[in-house]
Amino acid sequence: MLPTGFAPIPVKLPKILGEDLAGVVVEAPEGSKFKEGDRVFAGTDQFFKSGDQGGTDGEFVAADEHTVCLIPEGVSFLEAAAVPVAGLTAWQALERVFPLEGKRVLIHGGAGGVGGFAIQIAKAHGAHVTTTCSSAKVDYVSKKLGADVVIDYTKGPWEAAARESLGGERYDFVLDTIGGSYEAASLRLVKRGGQLAGVGATGPDVARVSLLGMAALLFNAGWRTLMGRLGLAPKYHFVMTESKASRGLEQIAELMREGKFKVHLDRVFPLEELAQAHEYLEQGRARGKVGILIKAMD
Numbered sequence: 664m665l666p667t668g669f670a671p672i673p674v675k676l677p678k679i680l681g682e683d684l685a686g687v688v689v690e691a692p693e694g695s696k697f698k699e700g701d702r703v704f705a706g707t708d709q710f711f712k713s714g715d716q717g718g719t720d721g722e723f724v725a726a727d728e729h730t731v732c733l734i735p736e737g738v739s740f741l742e743a744a745a746v747p748v749a750g751l752t753a754w755q756a757l758e759r760v761f762p763l764e765g766k767r768v769l770i771h772g773g774a775g776g777v778g779g780f781a782i783q784i785a786k787a788h789g790a791h792v793t794t795t796c797s798s799a800k801v802d803y804v805s806k807k808l809g810a811d812v813v814i815d816y817t818k819g820p821w822e823a824a825a826r827e828s829l830g831g832e833r834y835d836f837v838l839d840t841i842g843g844s845y846e847a848a849s850l851r852l853v854k855r856g857g858q859l860a861g862v863g864a865t866g867p868d869v870a871r872v873s874l875l876g877m878a879a880l881l882f883n884a885g886w887r888t889l890m891g892r893l894g895l896a897p898k899y900h901f902v903m904t905e906s907k908a909s910r911g912l913e914q915i916a917e918l919m920r921e922g923k924f925k926v927h928l929d930r931v932f933p934l935e936e937l938a939q940a941h942e943y944l945e946q947g948r949a950r951g952k953v954g955i956l957i958k959a960m961d
């Protein structure tokens with residue numbers, strides 16, 4: 664959003680971009696649970712800060728302690744840096760429907776950052792996972808991420824395929840990372856008492872980022888939340904990701920330690936090619952995560 668020049672709140676320029684980080688602690692305040700030399704990762708909340716505070720696309724970053732978590736042994740800095748914001752988003756979307764044992768979950772955009780992490784979290788918690796992606800990524804989401812049913816949305820109406828895959832039954836939970844018409848269609852697939860969490864607005868029929876588009880998104884989220892609360896539609900919530908490590912990053916670190924959560928890096932760009940990295944991300948075609956290498960340290 665910010666790289667395109669649009670900000671929903673006033674932003675002081677120049678601004679350093681980037682919300683994910685992984686690196687080594689160079690300085691920690693007295694009484695901190697971290698010390699110099701600790702290998703850490705974090706998702707900062709720089710989006711809401713002004714100027715050069717907190718942006719992670721640089722060699723040194725000041726991060727709030729509550730956002731920081733130790734990197735599990737055996738995980739590289741690049742892998743760790745790929746996790747925070749997408750991982751926290753996936754976790755915070757799913758946690759409301761824990762426990763997931765035996766539940767049927769539909770995750771849109773399974774080949775992307777949020778969707779791919781959500782598949783792994785849902786599988787680690789015992790859910791049956793159906794996901795949508797394009798043809799070239801079917802093998803990736805089934806073999807590498809472990810989705811039970813993969814629907815190639817380029818091959819025809821995904822809605823019918825999603826319904827058929829459960830033999831006409833409905834889903835306990837849908838995670839929609841696409842938005843637009845995906846949301847309305849997905850709500851029809853949620854069973855009574857089930858839920859839908861929305862996180863994104865990047866689908867083919869979603870208005871490009873603008874103040875009007877933002878207002879429409881917020882109005883839509885408010886309306887759907889109200890309908891869900893009144894019992895006139897499935898429960899709905901739009902996830903606004905919180906950067907506190909205790910809201911998902913620490914739990915994901917534990918899954919990584921247990922080998923139940925892996926990071927798949929689609930491409931890694933050097934810092935000098937940050938603009939190209941953003942252009943690539945804007946295409947929304949990544950298979951897993953895109954990394955920025957600032958300084959090799961592993």
Ligand SMILES: NC(=O)c1ccc[n+]([C@@H]2O[C@H](COP(=O)([O-])OP(=O)(O)OC[C@H]3O[C@@H](n4cnc5c(N)ncnc54)[C@H](OP(=O)(O)O)[C@@H]3O)[C@@H](O)[C@H]2O)c1
Nearest residue numbers: 772774775776777796797862863864865902903904947949
């Ligand atoms: N609410 C929040 O606080 C929050 C936080 C983080 C992210 N987000 C939002 O969440 C969304 C996803 O983020 P991300 O980081 O996962 O993006 P991403 O890594 O760029 O992934 C997007 C994925 O969507 C897939 N896709 C595109 N069109 C599709 C379609 N019609 N049906 C199914 N899959 C489709 C693409 O794969 P294919 O090639 O398979 O289509 C791609 O892998 C974005 O809109 C982002 O802004 C929101």
